[in-house]
Amino acid sequence: MSVRITGVEVHDVRFPTAAAGDGSDAINRGDYSATYVELTTDAGVTGSGLTFTNGRGNEITCAAVRALAHHVAGRTVEEIEADQAGFSRSITADVQLRWLGPEKGVIHMAAGALINAVWDLRARLAGKPMWRYLAELPAGEIVASIDFRHITDALTPGEARDLLEKNAIGYDDRLAELERNGFPAYTTSVGWLGYPDAKVRELTRRAVADGWTAVKMKVGGPIEDDVRRARIIRDELPPGALLMMDANQVWDVDEAIEAMRRLAPFDPYWIEEPTHADDVLGHARVARAVNPVRVATGEVAANRVIFKQMLQAGALQVCQVDACRVGGVNEVLAILLLAAKFGVPVCPHAGGVGLCEYVQHLAIFDYLRAGRSLDGRMIEYVDHLHEHFTDPVTVVDGRYRLPVKPGYSVEMKPGSIAGFRFPDGPAWR
């Protein structure tokens, strides 16, 4: 039976988070928003995808989705499945639109939202949560869904296939373990730059009481403030708990090295985005200088070519792929396999709108089929905006429970779309 995609709808949905100081870091601040894509089909089943933005400008990614939608509308799922890399390349390398990236920024984020919506549709048609749908695909089909252009110097299709086949060993045991214990997580809710010290202390205490053993703080303000806040959080954490730090690209390379010298006494587990996201060589220098502190990056790494280089250069020790900045599941698969080949753990970026919902599936797939270890693996968790999704994440004692409903978990409630649609929803009128 062939299912045809009959319509592509785009909604500009924005939540007024800026006023509360939630989500403020050294370089971003805004109203957490989603460019939300709904696919309709002649089979009645729908597909949902989104990309996250910081508010103003969400109309730009919406416009980009509209410019790309014709590559999806009218196609059958069968056709798409028959030439998956070709399908993804039709969107990411459109001869008129590629110039606007290429494969980066607005146009690539829009590609990610659309491509993810197609995967959500496929998983729903199969009646499986995305992680299971992906994890049960044969190695050949996973490889066929990847556009290897520009990464074959680091990973060939043959190597990817071998890796997937070899790393499938022990699948059942790993799945049983996840079903029993869930997937490890850490929380970013304790230390936004917008929060006063007392709130940081209180939130850290509460996080410890809630079972969190790994927390992340934002750094990159005045260094004395960072040091003071690090001390507060470290004081409240039990021995052995992990403290991650996130600079959101605010530092120059030498500043990053200097700042981390000041913050080293608080035993950071990783430093995230120490400098500009495009700076492969800069991250490599920082990584050498701050060792044994790990360098983590990826939430704004534009595409597989940037990740490839970060891995080739020894510039990252923690791969924080985002589910919807790159070209959707297809490109994420390329990045997970690159990370597995280079032996670098994947701790996906989350937070924002729907990112936790998305990335849990990716981390679970990675454990089952690619990375094959929980050592150093954690999914980011931020406790806001989950109430807008029909299948929100479940996090218990600092661990994600496996999703069970079919699909990729980013379907928004109709009431949330209507209520927060910009500029005509009641929240914005």
Added chain:
Amino acid sequence: MSVRITGVEVHDVRFPTAAAGDGSDAINRGDYSATYVELTTDAGVTGSGLTFTNGRGNEITCAAVRALAHHVAGRTVEEIEADQAGFSRSITADVQLRWLGPEKGVIHMAAGALINAVWDLRARLAGKPMWRYLAELPAGEIVASIDFRHITDALTPGEARDLLEKNAIGYDDRLAELERNGFPAYTTSVGWLGYPDAKVRELTRRAVADGWTAVKMKVGGPIEDDVRRARIIRDELPPGALLMMDANQVWDVDEAIEAMRRLAPFDPYWIEEPTHADDVLGHARVARAVNPVRVATGEVAANRVIFKQMLQAGALQVCQVDACRVGGVNEVLAILLLAAKFGVPVCPHAGGVGLCEYVQHLAIFDYLRAGRSLDGRMIEYVDHLHEHFTDPVTVVDGRYRLPVKPGYSVEMKPGSIAGFRFPDGPAWR
């Protein structure tokens, strides 16, 4: 006297070039278009800027300009001049919009169009062509206009100032030389992939007759076709003429090295965009492998951080900065100074819509104040769409003549805007 910017207008202007095969290469094809920005002021003087796109999607960059316009509208030229790096950063690091790049793709191209329009306005107010306006600025003012964030590991403000001061020596002689002889150029009009062999031969003959001693062909199709076309062009060129090749990123790293082995017999002067534009390490590998053929890149290099790394890694021997992909004149200045520090010649990317008009000013400034040499310097020239500008380039015997009218030369004729405005202009109705 303080001049206030009272309005920012954006026009979606598209020229139907795709049907003719002009501008087709291995990876781009489309209707050459401009996101065209007009600033109005309370002094009556206007400012024009644009960014180039390949057609579909021009509405996306227009939307991005609208999202950024409030950083420009209502400000005075005095205010902007008093804090130039701050002004440019207010646009390129807007806390809600930076996420959409950061500093890359749609949002950064829109920043470039806006920032360039402000520079055009400033040059017009000063009554000077942009190259002269820039070249006559004191070193301190040039340095103050640059946002050094994320490049200080390669170039500090102090180094930039020293370089500008040192390289000003001989200014008058260099200017006299340019006034006498113009600036060297090369033509890309002979070898688009869309052209049949006979047309390639005919165009090469005509180019030689017109005085061109350097021409560029597109490569990256089937290698036998590239070899055959290279032979045709080399046959028609006189001894000593330069033949450049441009792959527009179509190859993987190893493919690029292999293809250049096949094309080496035709003595290419450079290979342009041998692989993905983001691949610093890949370009470095290609550069080592194809030496003494130079690697040229830059037309889609996203920002100063990518150029910085390309230079640090020895990945490019020819810096092809684009006038409006990066964040306007301010960021171009950073890139020109980085190239000068690393001793790499600048041959700006042109063609498209208005790019020749733009970059002539940058190359002239570079010669007068930064690079200080014509050795290996050439401005790209493509002979289409100049008729739409009020101050089009003048190219005689393969050399650009110095612009004399005030401004940055990208003001479009009102009739062209009205005639080709999408979707309501007569060309599109």
